[in-house]
Amino acid sequence: MKNSSSLVFNVFLIVGDFLALVGAFSIAYILRVSVSHTAISTPITAINYLETFLALLPFFILFFVLLGLYTQEVYDQKFKEIGRLSVGVFIGILFIISYGYIFNVPIFPARLVIVYGYVLALFLIVVFRNATRWGRRIMFRKGRGINNVLIVGDTNISRELINVLSPPEITGYRILGVVGGVKHSLKTSAPYALFASFEQACSKIGSSMHTIIQTELYSDEAENSRILVYAQENHIAFRFVPGNNELFVGNLEAEVFHGIPVIDVHQTALIGWGRIVKRATDVILGSIILALTSPLLLAIAVVIKIFDNGPIFFRQVRLTRFNQEFKVFKFRTLHMKYNGLTPEEGFTKMGKPELIKIFRKNDYIKDDPRLSRIGLILRKTSLDELPQLINVVKGDISLVGPRALIPMELELYAKRNTILSVRSGITGLAQVSGRKNLSFEEKRKLDIYYVQNWTFWSDLVILLKTVWVVLSRKGAE
Numbered sequence: 001m002k003n004s005s006s007l008v009f010n011v012f013l014i015v016g017d018f019l020a021l022v023g024a025f026s027i028a029y030i031l032r033v034s035v036s037h038t039a040i041s042t043p044i045t046a047i048n049y050l051e052t053f054l055a056l057l058p059f060f061i062l063f064f065v066l067l068g069l070y071t072q073e074v075y076d077q078k079f080k081e082i083g084r085l086s087v088g089v090f091i092g093i094l095f096i097i098s099y100g101y102i103f104n105v106p107i108f109p110a111r112l113v114i115v116y117g118y119v120l121a122l123f124l125i126v127v128f129r130n131a132t133r134w135g136r137r138i139m140f141r142k143g144r145g146i147n148n149v150l151i152v153g154d155t156n157i158s159r160e161l162i163n164v165l166s167p168p169e170i171t172g173y174r175i176l177g178v179v180g181g182v183k184h185s186l187k188t189s190a191p192y193a194l195f196a197s198f199e200q201a202c203s204k205i206g207s208s209m210h211t212i213i214q215t216e217l218y219s220d221e222a223e224n225s226r227i228l229v230y231a232q233e234n235h236i237a238f239r240f241v242p243g244n245n246e247l248f249v250g251n252l253e254a255e256v257f258h259g260i261p262v263i264d265v266h267q268t269a270l271i272g273w274g275r276i277v278k279r280a281t282d283v284i285l286g287s288i289i290l291a292l293t294s295p296l297l298l299a300i301a302v303v304i305k306i307f308d309n310g311p312i313f314f315r316q317v318r319l320t321r322f323n324q325e326f327k328v329f330k331f332r333t334l335h336m337k338y339n340g341l342t343p344e345e346g347f348t349k350m351g352k353p354e355l356i357k358i359f360r361k362n363d364y365i366k367d368d369p370r371l372s373r374i375g376l377i378l379r380k381t382s383l384d385e386l387p388q389l390i391n392v393v394k395g396d397i398s399l400v401g402p403r404a405l406i407p408m409e410l411e412l413y414a415k416r417n418t419i420l421s422v423r424s425g426i427t428g429l430a431q432v433s434g435r436k437n438l439s440f441e442e443k444r445k446l447d448i449y450y451v452q453n454w455t456f457w458s459d460l461v462i463l464l465k466t467v468w469v470v471l472s473r474k475g476a477e
Helices: 003-037 046-066 078-102 111-143 155-164 198-208 219-234 274-305 343-349 354-362 373-381 387-394 440-452 456-472
Strands: 147-152 174-178 194-195 213-214 237-240 250-255 259-264 312-318 324-332 399-400 425-427
Touching: 003 046, 046 078, 078 111, 111 219, 147 155, 147 198, 147 219, 155 174, 155 259, 194 198, 198 219, 213 219, 219 237, 219 387, 274 324, 274 373, 274 387, 274 399, 274 456, 312 373, 324 387, 343 354, 425 456
Parallel strands: 147 174, 147 213, 174 194, 213 237, 399 425
Antiparallel strands: 250 259, 312 324
16 A cells, blocks of 8 residues: 555554563563662572563564554554553563473562563553554644545445544545545535546546545446456555445454355354353353342342332343343332333323433433432442343343343334344443433444444453443443
């Protein structure tokens, strides 16, 4: 590709990570050996320590590469990046310790050097990477390193790309033109050119293009081949976005099917070993959390029984994987006269049917009049969700997944089968993305995105974010 700004950025990331690791473990050595007056367990000179560490340092970078720390998918998401950096540094330290044990070579003069090194490495790498991003943004503002893009096709995806890639001083991408926009509804006043044909675009801006993104296939296969060949001959990056973009999401595998290359499209990325790992995590982590919170569960149950006489638990039929029904466990938060009723039935019974529409709009209503005093506290602190850990251990739901909805809420939803291709969860992407500020449709879109783009790392991130959301009471329903 003509534009090598991404490669240069990755080189800076690698150099920055390398320098940060050297600086971190050098400072760790100084703090423990030179500054501290406590005796060390293994006398190692600074030269020997640094030589050995520098020789093994490339393996840190290798682990970072394997963890995807130099891919756009990771470095564009800071929370995910920090999580993988912490794992990468930890694995690197384990490798050095293992090397020293296998070859009987003393590397660290004291155990505190490892602790100091880990903390300092994580801190310095994050600082270096943010500085690199800051420098890249400055270059973008000066018009340097910008990737010039030609979009071929006048589709909804084309419009979405135009919005996503703007402005260039932030994203690093500049739309030079759109092929096909003349015949439809793309803005003629926009800061890009509209071309009637690919040939016209090449004659006008061919020398300036770095990337071609095709968003629709032509009926003439020769025309499609001509676009690809032009990109290859002129060393221009080529990307194709299928018109039916929902088809090509989730888990994709290239394979040879009876001698014919095919793309195997799974409805969800959560297949194979991923399902096994997820279920094992649910059982182990769910059981631990359930055991640790059992005294709190008992205390809440006693309070509900004493101050709000009636059933302790709220049981309701919900939907989970493969459209299976199960009864969810939650602490009862509604007054007894509304317990077990749907929102429509409850608001109608209290004589406030106008609240139904408000509730259904966002799947939430402020100061819900159906809630008891205890229920209000439980909802605001999300403690009413804790009994669902029983459902997790039983296998009804997962710790992380789409929200478990009642059949009526999903029966008219067009993409219900996609959502129900995995187990529902106690928490999910929607819950950590501003729960009460999202509409029902927006929450379901996030559910679908989770299903189609699941990774084990995303589950860890969502769980950590859930802790923050609950403690900060951000978006509590």
